[in-house]
Amino acid sequence: MKPTKFESAIILIDQKNSEDINTYSVYGIDYSKELLYSHRMSQKLLQFEPEASEALQIAARAQHICRWKIARNEYPMDRVGYLKWRETLKKMHADITAEILEQVGYDSEFIERVSFLINKKLIKKDEGSQTIEDVICLVFLEFYFEDFAAKHSEEKIIDILQKTWKKMSEKGHAEALKLSYSDTDLELIKKALA
Template identity: 65%
Template sequence: MTMTSFQNASAWIDAENAQDPNLETDQSISYPKELLYSNRMYAKLMDFHPNASEAVQIASKAQHICRWKIARESYPMDRVGYLKWREDLKKFHAKTTAAILEKAGYDEAFIARVSFLVEKKLLKKDEETQLLEDVICLVFLEFYFDPFVHKHDREKMKTIIEKTWNKMSDKGHQEALKISFSPENFQLIKEALGL
């Protein structure tokens, strides 16, 4: 597809995410939360794997598109409720993105591929799904890990670190260890992973 389709799709994804009523501050500037997340995802992808396909680039930007529209609180606050919420979110993100891509003029095969990636299908088996998961984990570790540490106890955090690590590729692991964690957080990661 032409760059115009990509530029249109990107702009429309940004416009959707810019409507997020939840704000997050980054370097003293407030952003709609999911717009900031989308920008971080795309920047991390291009840094980690600059020749990523157009499908992965769009999937990275659309990973959490309009996430605030399906509240966690609207599901039972247990493990089953959490998993159902996550599954419904994936389908919702894929459907929302597909509508944008159709409007941008992409063909059915491309739209299906982006939906496949947004839904994170065949993790560990599909190279691009794995690439996207690596980027998701790297963004979490760089930008969202520290706030998590302050919300959960040490043992719970070790479990979260292990689960995150297990989803990543070897290349993802190498990149994660380059992140400048605080000494306390890096110690926690080393304990969790037995490094």
């Protein structure tokens, strides 16, 4: 049986992300970093929003597509450089995904919607963009926060947690508080939210 457009798109996104030479080890198994991230995004999206649209599912899966191709150090190591890097990445993620979606036969309206979601436009106003933002924050908190916290000062961690919290919806906050954290991380979260 021929795969659907949706299945074909997911296969091609995974294929691109499996080219990531950066690895992330889980239970002693090395995964392509962005492939693992994209699977975590899909899984978390469906836990958080079981009725997620196809556009939302594709945007979540392609959130970091080929991210390794534009290194952070190609931009000045300050706030302005960081924001420029993030904007460039979002455009690249949206462009690569748009090519895939066109290739598998999606129409321009659908492709525009996915690009809009990947760019996380109108967070707080657009339900889909807000859902993507919540899922990104939940994936960070569940899978990456502990490693991040171990490498940075308490002041920086609290600042990041407060910024993360601000981006999330009430529903996102409720889910974030259900995740299991180490005692140390939980203390940091409590300080950030105090």
